[in-house]
Amino acid sequence: MLNYQHLISQLTVWKTWLDNQKKNNYRNEYDRVVSVLSQSHLPGTTVERLKKRKTELSNLLKGNI
Numbered sequence: 001m002l003n004y005q006h007l008i009s010q011l012t013v014w015k016t017w018l019d020n021q022k023k024n025n026y027r028n029e030y031d032r033v034v035s036v037l038s039q040s041h042l043p044g045t046t047v048e049r050l051k052k053r054k055t056e057l058s059n060l061l062k063g064n065i
Contacts, residue, residue, distance in 0.1 A: 023061065030057040 033054045037047065 026057050026060045030054065030061065033057065 033050050036042070037050050037054065042050075
């Protein structure tokens with residue numbers, strides 16, 4: 001019984017760590033996309049794709065997806 005509880009505890013910590021890592025990765029990519037969008041020397045298609053990705057990342061950070 002004790003080993004089972006320890007395993008559950010370890011899995012919970014691991015899942016929390018993994019979720020935090022994903023959120024940090026999303027935040028870093030979001031910041032990068034916003035930075036690139038702030039530069040006005042991009043072709044129109046690239047800007048549209050980056051805006052779409054920015055929206056997707058924003059939803060991921062909010063937990064909507």
